[in-house]
Amino acid sequence: MSSSSSSLIVALVSKSYHIYKKPVDRLKQLLLSPLYEVCLKRRVKQYFTEFHALSDVSFKAARGETIGIIGANGAGKSTLLQIISGTLSPTSGTVEVNGRVAALLELGSSFDPEFTGIENVYLYGAILGLDRREMTKRLDKICKYADIGEYFHQPVKMYSSGMVMRLAFAVIVHVDADILIIDEALTVGDAFFVQKCMRFLRDFRKNGTVLFVSHDAAAVVSLCSHVIWLQDGRIKMQGSPKLVSEAYLEMQVMKSQNISEEQMNRQPSLGDRTSESQKQQEQARDMRLDFINRSNLRNDIELFQFQPDSLSFGQRMASIVNVSMTDEAGCVLRWVVGGEKVKLCIGCEAHEILKNPIVGFYVKDRLGQYLFGDNTFLTYEDKALEIAAGESFYARFSFRMPLLPVGEYSISPAIAVGTQDEHLTQHWLHDALVFKSHASSVVNSLVGIPMTSIEIIVQ
Structure with a gap:
């Protein structure tokens, strides 16, 4: 970026402060140090320690x-x-x-x-x-x-x-x-x-x-x-x-939970956990979907492969080994239509005994904005759950896929132990499952919610 196109240019900006232990040290520094330097022609003791609030900060903004x-x-x-x-x-x-x-x-x-x-x-x-x-x-x-x-x-x-x-x-x-x-x-x-x-x-x-x-x-x-x-x-x-x-x-998270830097980029082994089928539950349906799904506005969403090598961090008492989206029968999906029922399955593996694990996820858009997410904490808050070391388990979230504007999205899953407010992250996997919305009826909002009813009532 050239200087002429920049409204702001910050070049090698530093800011230091002198920290004095005692008020009298400030007076000594002011009066004695310059005098000694003139008389002895050499630097003498400094009566302060230097604190660097900023060091060589540079950037431009247009x-x-x-x-x-x-x-x-x-x-x-x-x-x-x-x-x-x-x-x-x-x-x-x-x-x-x-x-x-x-x-x-x-x-x-x-x-x-x-x-x-x-x-x-x-x-x-x-x-x-x-x-x-x-x-x-x-x-x-x-x-x-x-x-x-x-x-x-x-x-x-x-x-x-x-x-x-x-x-x-x-x-x-x-x-x-x-x-x-x-x-x-x-x-x-x-x-x-x-x-x-x-x-x-x-x-x-x-x-x-x-x-x-x-x-x-x-x-x-x-x-x-x-x-x-x-x-x-x-x-x-x-x-x-x-x-x-x-x-x-x-x-x-690493700082608050004493996670070492070496743990930050350790990756789990790829697992293959398939979900079990579950009885279909009757849910209300957006009455417009039949029409929309026959048009070029149908919200076609392409799902890509699970990315086990995505950036991750955590203490690693457990690892996320697979993330997939399935239909109600448990079949892994490669395409989803917005507004339809899906299940998000997060496969995990315990490396040590886990007491009351919490599994959750966020769905993010291409900018990294959180669109929606959930976790298992409230469901199992009153149910003691312990996973043995070496045991595999998975969390399953059932919902209707929101209607998504055209663009790229990702799912970031995580597993932790503790409570919703105080927990230790065991494995957080960025952008583990990427998907892309190819067409949509949603234009001006982050997501669209399938409506169960839309009416105008004249009284």
């Missing part, structure tokens, strides 16, 4: 690009955003910004708590280089967008965190920014306003540049075109949202 930034607390995300927004200076490196930057960093950090909402609107506008006349033109729209009623005339110190977020976001929406910086701000506030903000961001990213920090992997995958993973102040990985988010998830 118009129309949304960059996601992920990482654990303390990874350097907020420091990087403050440097880009101009509220913090780097120790070394450069940041080139082409256009106006509007930042939503620490919630309400640009607001004076003693000022009213209106006064803070003018204050924030002035920070961004907009005079009072320009902000007055935008005031009514900002007030309407924030939708906080009479609180607009009250001091910000009286606001809830959700109201502060509403006001802050309403301001950055109306300041004609070229680059938006959003740092975890959408974690507060009600669902309706958050969805309103997400709709704005999706529209803004068509021509502007967005830097988006969030612990919500689904939001990052959905919104971003490129993701940067920061770890200990350095870029650990960057690339497609799906790949980087999956790698970050693996690392988080």
Whole structure:
């Protein structure tokens, strides 16, 4: 990417802080060290330790690009955003910004708590280089967008965190920014306003540049075109949202469950577990399917072979050895029609004694967005289940296949022990079963649900 086409260029940016054990050490460093260096003509003892919040971070962002930034607390995300927004200076490196930057960093950090909402609107506008006349033109729209009623005339110190977020976001929406910086701000506030903000961001990213920090992997995958993973102040990985988010998830699970790096890419042996037949249960049927399935809108879904060599991680007290989709009689399917009954079978093998195993799965689209999934925990919560070492077992999930828009999808299965909230992952297999929707009546949503009835009733 050339400099001329980039709205933001971050080049080898580093930020260091001096950490002093005692307040007097700061004074010693300020007065004694320069004096000793002049007199003795050599470096003397430093009275601080150096903490590197960022080290040689570089990337570019173009118009129309949304960059996601992920990482654990303390990874350097907020420091990087403050440097880009101009509220913090780097120790070394450069940041080139082409256009106006509007930042939503620490919630309400640009607001004076003693000022009213209106006064803070003018204050924030002035920070961004907009005079009072320009902000007055935008005031009514900002007030309407924030939708906080009479609180607009009250001091910000009286606001809830959700109201502060509403006001802050309403301001950055109306300041004609070229680059938006959003740092975890959408974690507060009600669902309706958050969805309103997400709709704005999706529209803004068509021509502007967005830097988006969030612990919500689904939001990052959905919104971003490129993701940067920061770890200990350095870029650990960057690339497609799906790949980087999956790698970050693996690392988080490994860290929380003390899984070694060697276990991350160990692969299970391929097994061949066929499901047993089960009595057919009568279920309601979408009355439109007969018509749709006779047209070119029939949701034809092609299933590919189980991928045992997909990226995986876990402690490996058990392994996933097969994933297949079958009909109700247990026959493995290579094609499925959306809206029809299917069974997802996840074959497993215990390497050690498993007490109360949990088997589950996620279905993801090509971007890595989770569409739906389930697990066995609630079904067996009150039923003691123990699998002996060396024993094979499988989990079976029966459902009607949703109607899927044209595109590629995958199933990521997992096995764990523990509870739904506190568990140890034994084997998580990314994209174990890939499938492709070739035709569909679904256009504008992530999935379509077969309807049991659609009516218009005139009273």
